[in-house]
Amino acid sequence: MDLTFASMSEIVDAVKTKKVSVKEITHHFKTRIENIDGKLNSFTSINPNAANEAEALDERLAKGEDLGVLAGVPFGIKEMFCTKGLKTTAGSKILENFVPPYDSTVVARLKKAGVVILGKLNQDEFAMGSSNETSFHGVVKNPWNLECVPGGSSGGSAAAQASRLVAGTLGTDTGGSIRQPASFCGIVGVKPTYGRVSRYGIIAYASSLDQAGPMVSSVKDAALTLEVISGFDEYDSTTTQRSVPAWSKNLKADVKGMKIGLMKEYMSGSLHPDVQKTVENSVDTLKKMGAEIVEVSVPMTEFAVPVYYLVAASEASSNLARYDGVKYGFRADFKNLSAIDLEEFYGKTRGLGFGKEVKRRIMLGTYCLSSGYYDAYYNKAGQVRRLIMNQYLEAFKNCDVILSPVTTAPAFKIGERISDPLAMYLNDIFTTSTNLAGLPGMSVPFGMSQDGLPIGIQLTASHFEEQKMLDVGFALESASPVKGKNPHVI
């Protein structure tokens, strides 16, 4: 059995029929990490107990126990997720030694379903970035071209999955942080509807935007993982009490009669010719499969980037106030100070503990929430946010799923945009509005640039309509011209 490229279902079947032990699978992928990750920097730590946990699963299987729907599947987890006993730094110096005493709900559900966690994955500091260049652990490289970024903030997850160092990864998406790196690295990334997945134990960046989701190698694996991690959680009052559909079992590549919306606002901008071509190819493919293409309009998406950054920075400035050097994390050295005031204590710790981008966003958020500016920025952004959502809901009266590019261009070079924050922020132009409206979105690989870099297609559905989105993604995947292509680093 070719473990490297096996789907999750194949791994689970092989484990359950005892063709391969969980220990063997764990060993196989651990060796891949040891041999390949030096080039990528996608892992920040390795779970030292992975082999023992794998053996324990094998023992349970020998006793006839059911290990769960993801039995033996090796996973890598983005550093934003708390993992009991495993360092969780969120890519920041301020949490450099933080070892959570509990698992986030999502990780607990994965473990219950039988996965083995191989380690934690690199990311932009506190998920703030579109290139994975702001991590305390260093830059992650794109496995298709080591001079390019893997995208951010879930760049470690995307790079590890694209190189098949694991069979599944988790990411978080606040303004596109699952979909954009998935597109840049040629994997499937799904951001579910806001409220589908519990945020309990996920380090908070912008609470009204953050959602966790799978970053995997196929739409079916995404659907399966999503089923495991979704559902009501009594520890997160923003999770929905709706039941979780059997997305993976219901998955069908039949789009006959479905209405695919093309947002005219997304097609009129300056798209890279390779991205433009990929979008056109995907539309032609769906048309040939019997889908109806309709034009829809969400004119307010023009303002999505400003609204996103005003909302996200404001929420971040509030959420990150908890890092004060008292209870956990980094504390500035005060050994030689006999007496200090409290502001000095907090200020020095936070000034030294946070990286540049995080400080920039805390400053932006604090400014927006400060007296005299709240109405003009935060409140106004909230109002425009409602207009964006209302226009989306109108658009979904005329179509089932909206198709668009994920980004304006394929992965860019490391260092190219890091010194111009606004240029970096504008990189998120196609992804942020989905988060503002709380809609589900995904990226499916469908093209390749002339330079050999992957290009994804973004699909967005109305609230809680993940099945429609996954079905269109499944259809596209079945006809994808880049199916079976793998990065050179493999």
Next chain:
Amino acid sequence: MIDKKTIEHIAKLARLHITDEEAQEYSTQLAKALNHFETISKINTAGVEPLITPTEIESFWREDVVKQEFSAEEMTANAPAKAGNLFKVPPVV
């Protein structure tokens, strides 16, 4: 106007020490970003309720039961400095 003085005031509000170099850098960058973000000021939002959470929140209350999820040792395990099971901080008065 995001001048250096404003930046220093915001940094104080955010309890964030920044260097002179950072203050200069943030002043230029935030002015540029906010100038771009000003585009939303032209949108007519009269009477529009701000959207805070994008999907409906259903009320849910957990049982009001006392339970111990973590021990004091577990809770202080990540402390930068501790004395026994207490958080230890430098004198601040």
